[in-house]
Amino acid sequence: MLLFLALLFGFQKGLWVRALSIASPDSILRIISLAERMEITDLYVQVVIGGSSYYKSDIIPKSQYLVKNAPADYAPFDSIIKYAKQRDIRVYAWINTFLIWSLDSFPDSTRHIYYTHPEWILKDIKGRSMIDYTPEEKKDFGLEGTFLDPQNPEVRDFLKKICEEIVSKYKIDGIHFDFIRFPGVFWGIEDSLISGLLSGLNNRDMRWLTLLRYPKLEFFNRWIAYNFFLENKKRQKALYSFLEQVCYSIKNIDRDCAISCAVFSNPSRASYQYAQNWWEWMGLIDYPVVMSYTTDPKLFKDFFNFSLYHFPSAIMGIGFLWKGMELQANTEFSYVRQAKGKGISYFDFAALDTMADLNILMDSTMILNDTIFEVAQNQDTNSFFKEQAKQEWIEKGKEYIKFGADLEFAQFLLSLSLNPELDISKMKMEREEFLEKISSDVAGFEYLNRLILNIPDKLYEPDYRVIEYAFLKWNKDSTIVRESAKKIKKLNSRKEVYPESMDPLSKPVFEAVIGERKFIETRSGIYIFKVKGIKKGRGWVKKSRIKPELLPVCIYHTIKKRFDEIYYDKK
Numbered sequence: 001m002l003l004f005l006a007l008l009f010g011f012q013k014g015l016w017v018r019a020l021s022i023a024s025p026d027s028i029l030r031i032i033s034l035a036e037r038m039e040i041t042d043l044y045v046q047v048v049i050g051g052s053s054y055y056k057s058d059i060i061p062k063s064q065y066l067v068k069n070a071p072a073d074y075a076p077f078d079s080i081i082k083y084a085k086q087r088d089i090r091v092y093a094w095i096n097t098f099l100i101w102s103l104d105s106f107p108d109s110t111r112h113i114y115y116t117h118p119e120w121i122l123k124d125i126k127g128r129s130m131i132d133y134t135p136e137e138k139k140d141f142g143l144e145g146t147f148l149d150p151q152n153p154e155v156r157d158f159l160k161k162i163c164e165e166i167v168s169k170y171k172i173d174g175i176h177f178d179f180i181r182f183p184g185v186f187w188g189i190e191d192s193l194i195s196g197l198l199s200g201l202n203n204r205d206m207r208w209l210t211l212l213r214y215p216k217l218e219f220f221n222r223w224i225a226y227n228f229f230l231e232n233k234k235r236q237k238a239l240y241s242f243l244e245q246v247c248y249s250i251k252n253i254d255r256d257c258a259i260s261c262a263v264f265s266n267p268s269r270a271s272y273q274y275a276q277n278w279w280e281w282m283g284l285i286d287y288p289v290v291m292s293y294t295t296d297p298k299l300f301k302d303f304f305n306f307s308l309y310h311f312p313s314a315i316m317g318i319g320f321l322w323k324g325m326e327l328q329a330n331t332e333f334s335y336v337r338q339a340k341g342k343g344i345s346y347f348d349f350a351a352l353d354t355m356a357d358l359n360i361l362m363d364s365t366m367i368l369n370d371t372i373f374e375v376a377q378n379q380d381t382n383s384f385f386k387e388q389a390k391q392e393w394i395e396k397g398k399e400y401i402k403f404g405a406d407l408e409f410a411q412f413l414l415s416l417s418l419n420p421e422l423d424i425s426k427m428k429m430e431r432e433e434f435l436e437k438i439s440s441d442v443a444g445f446e447y448l449n450r451l452i453l454n455i456p457d458k459l460y461e462p463d464y465r466v467i468e469y470a471f472l473k474w475n476k477d478s479t480i481v482r483e484s485a486k487k488i489k490k491l492n493s494r495k496e497v498y499p500e501s502m503d504p505l506s507k508p509v510f511e512a513v514i515g516e517r518k519f520i521e522t523r524s525g526i527y528i529f530k531v532k533g534i535k536k537g538r539g540w541v542k543k544s545r546i547k548p549e550l551l552p553v554c555i556y557h558t559i560k561k562r563f564d565e566i567y568y569d570k571k
Helices: 002-009 027-037 064-069 076-085 135-140 153-169 192-197 201-207 219-253 267-273 297-310 326-338 349-355 391-400 405-414 420-426 431-451 478-487 506-511 548-567
Strands: 012-017 042-049 090-096 099-101 174-178 258-264 287-291 315-319 343-347 458-461 464-473 493-497 517-521 525-535 539-542
Touching: 012 027, 012 315, 012 349, 027 076, 027 349, 042 076, 042 153, 042 343, 076 090, 090 153, 153 174, 153 219, 192 219, 192 548, 201 219, 201 506, 219 258, 219 267, 219 405, 219 431, 219 548, 258 267, 287 297, 297 315, 297 326, 315 326, 326 343, 343 349, 391 431, 405 431, 420 431, 458 548, 464 478, 464 506, 478 525, 493 506, 506 525
Parallel strands: 012 042, 012 343, 042 090, 090 174, 174 258, 258 287, 287 315, 315 343
Antiparallel strands: 458 539, 464 493, 464 525, 517 525
């Protein structure tokens, strides 16, 4: 009865079902049984993952996990659709959009896009394709795997055809896009100057940005943030163009097919890091499913209020990523219902099936008191806009500002906050004063762009460090790895380390003393290293004589030296 009312009045109670959960024929009825018990109305079933399919596809190869572990005639998507429809549960085809491979090993099928179109793979700010990354590099970069380039029209057309195939073959309720984003700020930047600006060692900390963080940055880094904002619009446009293209195509086949996207709840991560401006996708998609995964119901409220304001049809994702969060999940669910939200979706079936107490989840009275999450807010006493553009730059730069460009940048910064007015008040400013600061910044930035944002014939090659090192991968017992690292005597590998943002060793190496043995833990393992020497760079060198892999960091240091000369009077 409750399921009928939910369907009738439109409140969605969804459940993500990962591909691995439908890999066995025995699992389908278990999924349906749990969905019935939880009064689930909508199933998001993962059918495109790792560039392969869990449905009958003529375009992409069958999942190699299915090939190895399931009966040859087993069709998981067909099966779950059949049983779900018998119970009036809606089914959506969940697609990992631009993420096409996540394993350390290579794909088995020669039909995989990894082999058929390696030129479609996304490149980083050094011009290096993700297809060339080692498993350790992917882990250290915090990557989920290998991504296709959303800015490539052939990629977008290829993905559109997959969606057309699914909608044409199956009577489903919708298409659900996941990984409809870039993997971070260092990927998909096509302008060599902006790639250079992002390549300096200090810009490792420019991988994230918030409204409150921006005015605490040095003027030079604010300038980098501005130029990244301009370049990032191209990445945002690529995602928008893909949705525009694929949504039209899907609706042309089945006008009732709902289109949704799994999106990040934190606007600064979504917009700045991933170019995922989902609040601007109104009119393209039917609704976003906001991955508001947190154990803090107060933060969940902030995510919900932001989502509801920008996209009223948003569905809120509740993630079971931690054990013992049933009460938090109930509290978050209750808040969405009371605030007349459109629905929630649990991540995911496997988590609910193996580590959640369904008896608690089904008892709506078992919730937390909001007051236990209230935390006193300390006033931020840090300086804001401590460094500002020179007045001469501002006056000259005003001539170069296109009408509304400063307001557009201000709006971008405001969009990086869940509560812009509160953050501006923490700066001890009124909104008008903040906008004036941004207008002055943009004038200074535009002046600098014309003065020093170019690539001269000669670039500055910086000093570098030579290290000896050893590396140990993490295994199941991290304590054993740490103890093993302490016992290593010989450092048998040697490497030249430059001051660049994409090398996880760069910062600790440049902070180390010559001869000092250091232990650095990364996502992939432990590095044990010793700086053997500091080597002088060649200084000013013709661009043609610089190794291609060093061009971005040389561009950065060239521009930084020119900036220091005119801003700090350094020679």
